[in-house]
Amino acid sequence: xxxxxxxxxxxxxxxxxxxxxxxxxxxxxxxxxxxxxxxxxxxxxxxxxxxxxxxxxxxxxxxxxxxxxxxxxxxxxxxxxxxxxxxxxxxxxxxxxxxxxxxxxxxxxxxxxxxxxxxxxxxxxxxxxxxxxxxxxxxxxxx
Amino acid sequence: xxxxxxxxxxxxxxxxxxxxxxxxxxxxxxxxxxxxxxxxxxxxxxxxxxxxxxxxxxxxxxxxxxxxxxxxxxxxxxxxxxxxxxxxxxxxxxxxxxxxxxxxxxxxxxxxxxxxxxxxxxxxxxxxxxxxxxxxxxxxxxx
DNA sequence: GGCAACTCAATTGTGTGCAATTTAGTTGGT
DNA sequence: ACCAACTAAATTGCACACAATTGAGTTGCC
Numbered sequence: 001x002x003x004x005x006x007x008x009x010x011x012x013x014x015x016x017x018x019x020x021x022x023x024x025x026x027x028x029x030x031x032x033x034x035x036x037x038x039x040x041x042x043x044x045x046x047x048x049x050x051x052x053x054x055x056x057x058x059x060x061x062x063x064x065x066x067x068x069x070x071x072x073x074x075x076x077x078x079x080x081x082x083x084x085x086x087x088x089x090x091x092x093x094x095x096x097x098x099x100x101x102x103x104x105x106x107x108x109x110x111x112x113x114x115x116x117x118x119x120x121x122x123x124x125x126x127x128x129x130x131x132x133x134x135x136x137x138x139x140x141x142x143x
Numbered sequence: 144x145x146x147x148x149x150x151x152x153x154x155x156x157x158x159x160x161x162x163x164x165x166x167x168x169x170x171x172x173x174x175x176x177x178x179x180x181x182x183x184x185x186x187x188x189x190x191x192x193x194x195x196x197x198x199x200x201x202x203x204x205x206x207x208x209x210x211x212x213x214x215x216x217x218x219x220x221x222x223x224x225x226x227x228x229x230x231x232x233x234x235x236x237x238x239x240x241x242x243x244x245x246x247x248x249x250x251x252x253x254x255x256x257x258x259x260x261x262x263x264x265x266x267x268x269x270x271x272x273x274x275x276x277x278x279x280x281x282x283x284x285x286x
Numbered sequence: 287g288g289c290a291a292c293t294c295a296a297t298t299g300t301g302t303g304c305a306a307t308t309t310a311g312t313t314g315g316t
Numbered sequence: 317a318c319c320a321a322c323t324a325a326a327t328t329g330c331a332c333a334c335a336a337t338t339g340a341g342t343t344g345c346c
Binding site: 018021022025051052053063064066067068087088089090091 | 294296305
């Protein structure tokens with residue numbers, strides 16, 4: 001029997017990823033953020049300042065993605081960038097006061113998405129564990 | 144306790160999706176296909192001709208994504224497009240002989256990816272079931 | 287001290303994805 | 317038969333995402 005698109009888990013992962021993107025888009029629109037921008041802001045709300053390098057490791061994104069994204073966040077006055085004094089190669093990303101204030105308005109976003117996903121907490125943990133195994137294994141395969 | 148990026152399943156789904164993209168990219172590079180292009184080809188290998196609309200339903204992509212993608216496949220001589228005679232609004236996508244021949248070279252791609260993902264068959268089915276529930280539920284939430 | 291190897295960010299080029307609009311073709315109600 | 321409402325693709329504009337390159341800065345080794 002021929003393998004069809006529907007047999008590929010990869011397809012479901014891809015489709016799920018885009019469906020969640022869409023869910024976030026609806027919720028984040030009123031904050032003026034995209035989903036990847038929201039992820040960057042979450043890292044900053046947790047710890048600050050952060051270098052572009054650290055953002056990349058944390059979010060698994062490279063400078064080709066982060067540089068223009070940060071430029072947009074800076075244009076929206078949510079973020080500031082400055083060269084590190086310790087190491088002039090690094091760029092430190094900091095929140096502006098407007099960026100800090102956004103945290104309060106964003107705090108119920110995860111709950112909204114969780115509600116829209118329809119999984120029990122145990123299933124979420126299970127899913128998360130499986131996906132992390134896949135990610136780690138694929139990373140390993142890539143060497 | 145503040146919610147961090149690492150707590151969001153959404154993040155893992157997103158990251159897993161990109162990690163699989165990367166795995167496919169490595170395998171598909173020698174076929175000259177991207178992952179979404181490969182998905183379109185799979186649908187065509189299974190059934191032909193197919194309208195752009197049907198491709199969109201099957202792969203959950205809209206014409207804004209498919210039109211340029213098909214144009215690239217056509218430029219690579221893998222695919223032909225022609226207006227349907229039944230309904231002049233529709234466009235039928237067909238394989239060229241070069242497109243058909245590619246199937247043979249692509250047939251072991253799923254196995255290669257499966258091998259790189261490191262999940263047992265039962266886990267794959269479980270993951271697939273969970274993701275489909277999430278997709279259906281998110282679709283429902285979006286109305 | 288000097289230079290090669292390395293690192294960090296930014297840039298360039300290509301390919302998705304999606305919202306919104308446009309163009310062409312079809313259908314249903316009167 | 318006509319016109320309004322609908323549908324299918326394509327196009328436009330924007331925002332990721334990644335490979336490859338570039339430029340500036342740092343480090344290690346002699």
